[in-house]
Amino acid sequence: MTAAQYQLSDAGRFGAAALRRVGTYLLPFVAVAAVWQFASLFFPPFLFPSLVDVFWRFIGIVTDWAQFSDVIATVLRILAGLAGAFVIGALLAVLMAQSRAAHDFLSPVLTLFQGIPALSWVVFAIIWFHGIEPRIFFIMVMTTLPAFSFQILGALQAMSRDLVEMVMSFRPSRIKLFRSMIIPAVLPDILTAWKVNLGNASRVVVVAELVGATGGVGYELLQQQQVFDMAGALAWTLQLVFFVLIVQAILTLIERIAFRYRAVSERSL
Amino acid sequence: MTSNDSTEMVIRLDGVSKSFGKPGLAGAYLAVDKLDLQVAQRQMLALLGKTGCGKSTIFNMIAGLTEPTEGRVTVDGRNPFREFDAFRGRMAIVFQNDRLLPWRTAIQNVELGLEILEKTSEERRAMAQRWLETLGLRGHEDDYPHALSGGMRQRVSIARAFATNANILLCDEPFSALDEMTGRRLRTEFVKLVKENGKTAVFITHSINEALEIGDRIVVLKRPANIAIDIPLTPAASQESKEAIRSQIQHVLAA
Numbered sequence: 086m087t088a089a090q091y092q093l094s095d096a097g098r099f100g101a102a103a104l105r106r107v108g109t110y111l112l113p114f115v116a117v118a119a120v121w122q123f124a125s126l127f128f129p130p131f132l133f134p135s136l137v138d139v140f141w142r143f144i145g146i147v148t149d150w151a152q153f154s155d156v157i158a159t160v161l162r163i164l165a166g167l168a169g170a171f172v173i174g175a176l177l178a179v180l181m182a183q184s185r186a187a188h189d190f191l192s193p194v195l196t197l198f199q200g201i202p203a204l205s206w207v208v209f210a211i212i213w214f215h216g217i218e219p220r221i222f223f224i225m226v227m228t229t230l231p232a233f234s235f236q237i238l239g240a241l242q243a244m245s246r247d248l249v250e251m252v253m254s255f256r257p258s259r260i261k262l263f264r265s266m267i268i269p270a271v272l273p274d275i276l277t278a279w280k281v282n283l284g285n286a287s288r289v290v291v292v293a294e295l296v297g298a299t300g301g302v303g304y305e306l307l308q309q310q311q312v313f314d315m316a317g318a319l320a321w322t323l324q325l326v327f328f329v330l331i332v333q334a335i336l337t338l339i340e341r342i343a344f345r346y347r348a349v350s351e352r353s354l
Numbered sequence: 355m356t357s358n359d360s361t362e363m364v365i366r367l368d369g370v371s372k373s374f375g376k377p378g379l380a381g382a383y384l385a386v387d388k389l390d391l392q393v394a395q396r397q398m399l400a401l402l403g404k405t406g407c408g409k410s411t412i413f414n415m416i417a418g419l420t421e422p423t424e425g426r427v428t429v430d431g432r433n434p435f436r437e438f439d440a441f442r443g444r445m446a447i448v449f450q451n452d453r454l455l456p457w458r459t460a461i462q463n464v465e466l467g468l469e470i471l472e473k474t475s476e477e478r479r480a481m482a483q484r485w486l487e488t489l490g491l492r493g494h495e496d497d498y499p500h501a502l503s504g505g506m507r508q509r510v511s512i513a514r515a516f517a518t519n520a521n522i523l524l525c526d527e528p529f530s531a532l533d534e535m536t537g538r539r540l541r542t543e544f545v546k547l548v549k550e551n552g553k554t555a556v557f558i559t560h561s562i563n564e565a566l567e568i569g570d571r572i573v574v575l576k577r578p579a580n581i582a583i584d585i586p587l588t589p590a591a592s593q594e595s596k597e598a599i600r601s602q603i604q605h606v607l608a609a
Binding site for chain 2: 247248250251252253254255256257258261265266269344346347348
């Protein structure tokens, strides 16, 4: 075989492997879609609408700014809520990691918050706040704050003492200690926390909008429910699902770039 | 004290004791007992003792990572625990295991201390490159720690300590985790570098051979840590005198 032939066969192998990966990834989605489409043949459209109808409704939302702005509003609410919860959660986690007293005080409070159902926070927010955006921001922060705090606290507590001691032996300033040791050490857990909370937030935001908003995906879902429009309900739901999938893919990409230093074992778990 | 008192003492421990836990309670113990120890400038002190004799406690007190319960520790006339930041760039540590940051490449690990000293990126790169080359790691600058062997990783950690140009080096059994051949080769290189660069070094070990190879002076500790014997060594010491010292140390350690 010549070098060119080797290169071609390498390219072929790479292409086949990439196709196999895409196929493996898509297979579960195709299977679910096929079951749904099959069901649509035997049930009325208000129960199982055809996926073709759902597709056109989906495209209709994306191409109509009046409707798509509702999707954007929901996405911004999720991101703002997560960012707020992350910042407050990170500060609380650092405080708890530094002070035993702060830990003993804050930990039960956060556990208590964790036990309060999302719907209760929605009710509290409606009573306490007048504006829609403060209400939804409050709900998003309160429902995702404990998870962020505990996940970041866990990451801080699991940091290698040996590595911290090594960095401390150079006598870094507090900012340098954070930049060179603490942030890189807790980054994997922060990204995992974002991934987990993203799914939770996308569920909570719909409930918050359903009850306490006059726009957004949750509000639109309420409209579809009132007219028994299953195709519309699915199309609006898919907007949110695609948003979550896109952000998850971005987070995975960041992980791949940021954690390329990790050794990869040839034998998987 | 067998070292020359007229020489400037860089490290001083005066009547230092360190205990852990509350006296009288279960688990409380005395790790260091009224220790007086001085280390002269450019001296290479091998601190030898059995496991659990308090070597690492002494090491942590000199490094300013822990404070004595009694007595006074001074380095360059200052308290390394209370004036922790004052020793930035003046003291470097080589640990028992390499303690490389896994998210940094070899050269980025060497640059760590220089970043903390706020050197420019050009200075950092040049200095780190020079020390990696000195320690035989040219071509491995961009390798992550997991891609390096144990010996190579420990070389990177030595380069990291030397790169800051600190006057005082504290070494906590840095070659004990390596195989004998690699350990011996690195030890020889290390002694050469310490001497060439005029460092003051405290080298903790539990190996008599290592102490004999490295030290200008060997202090053998009893438990709780206090000086059992303090032996000055000259580079020209004959094999016979080294053997005599070895059996003297073995006798003390066996007691």
